[in-house]
Amino acid sequence: MQQIAGKLVKVMEECSNIRKNGINDFHHYKYATSADVLEKVNASLVRHKVATIVAPEITSSNDVINNKGNAEHLVTVKVNITLVDTESGESIVVTGFGSGQDGGDKAVMKAQTAAIKYAYMLSLAISTNDDPEADSRTDENVSSPLEQPLKRENANDTLLCSDCGVKVSIGVKNVSIKKYGKSLCMKCQKKSQAIA
Known part of the structure; x- marks a missing residue:
């Protein structure tokens, strides 16, 4: 595990920070897009000759009613991502969970995308330069x-x-x-x- 660990440290250095380029207009917040995370992580993994194998598994699937009263599918997916050092053959598995909700056929894809994004962000300690606990509205008792x-x-x-x-x-x-x-x-x- 020594060689892959060394390579992952280099990947962590290269991917330590990802800007929040996505904007959620409905809830008014910025976020790191899955595309930005995967582009940066993939480029670094390839540079260090680490291959990935993603194995998704649906852990739950339910029909729910959204705020507008319409039926939608809510799916939670677990992904195991096997990272393989192509030079030494060493491997490690990282896991992520994600949920997706959609009225059509995109709930599974949304859940998989979220699971992969957060598996990488958490496993590689990727920062988006914010602290979700630093909520000035709560600190100031503004509701x-x-x-x-x-x-x-x-x-x-x-x-x-x-x-x-x-x-x-x-x-x-x-x-x-x-x-x-x-x-x-x-x-x-x-x-x-x-x-x-």
Whole structure:
């Protein structure tokens, strides 16, 4: 493992920072695009003669109702990426999870893309030059829509984890929205803590 580890250290140096070039107009935030991450990581892996083999696995697939009342598919994918040093034959596996939601046939592709992107970002310690915990609105006690407690409109409303689609209580959803910016079940909150 010594040779591949040395090569991965070089890849980590070359890919230590990726700019946030993507813009989410709906939620008003910038993000590192999957294309930017994969382009930079792939170029470095190729330069150091490290091949990749991606093996995706669907861990959950559910039909959910979006905010507009339309049915969509919510899929969570786990990817195992085997990194192989083509010179020594040594290999290592990195794992990532991602979720995708879509009304058509793109949920799996969205989930795979997110899983691959975050597997590389976490495994190679790639920074986007921000700190998700540095939220001045929270620090200043200024309330944003995400920080408002959610109220159930009627008793038949279904509360779902946005990552895996399981039902959650209103209390779990409220705490999750405040801490992670989205509705997560306890299991997915633990995964988010482990990743952070």
